[in-house]
Amino acid sequence: MAETKRVERPLSPFMIGPYYRPQMTSISSIMVRITGIATLGTVALLVCWLVAAAASPAAFDCVNWLLTSFVGDILLTLAAWAVWYHVLGRLRHLIWDLGYGVDIGFNEKMGKAMFIGATVLTLITVLVV
Template identity: 55%
Template structure:
């Protein structure tokens, strides 16, 4: 039987701090999932605005005020960033599915390109609109 020496091994929650470096590919994969869920929440906000418009002017004024407030501006700005980031993640996965850019170095550069590209495209979208 193997000598396991359980007393000297770190437990898994503590590996992130001292022993494990979060890789860009793992981070970008998690962020694609998070942005996908955030886009669902943003779409519910847009549907709420449309339903308020169909309900009546008083209720629409409240929802429209909420979306046009500084909180709504931040939520919509971050939603645009999430949309661009999620689109970049989809394009990256299409490239990977075709069998290209599977090297670790290239994959990490693609992760950084997704973050930088989403940020630049969000600023450009905000300036145009």
């Protein structure tokens, strides 16, 4: 009986580079996790703002200055993008759970739509608020 030759290949998709080409589905899945963590950080920052408001006027002025400064505007804009991206990612998973859109071509389009949709929704949020 002839011996089969084992193919030498990496065992993990985390070997990005010559062994693994990132795909839109994996990038969008990783981004959903990252935006979930970023949203947690945003909630912590807003809780600090509320605690500072309850603590003293000086503490509130300090935290409020940070949130209303240029840096705060950038942070809150990025936080809005993270929240919208995460919401769209959860919506994508709901669609998958219902049994729709599980083919690769549709998933790649949905991944691109999540990036574009989060950006458009963030711009709308910034312009309205």
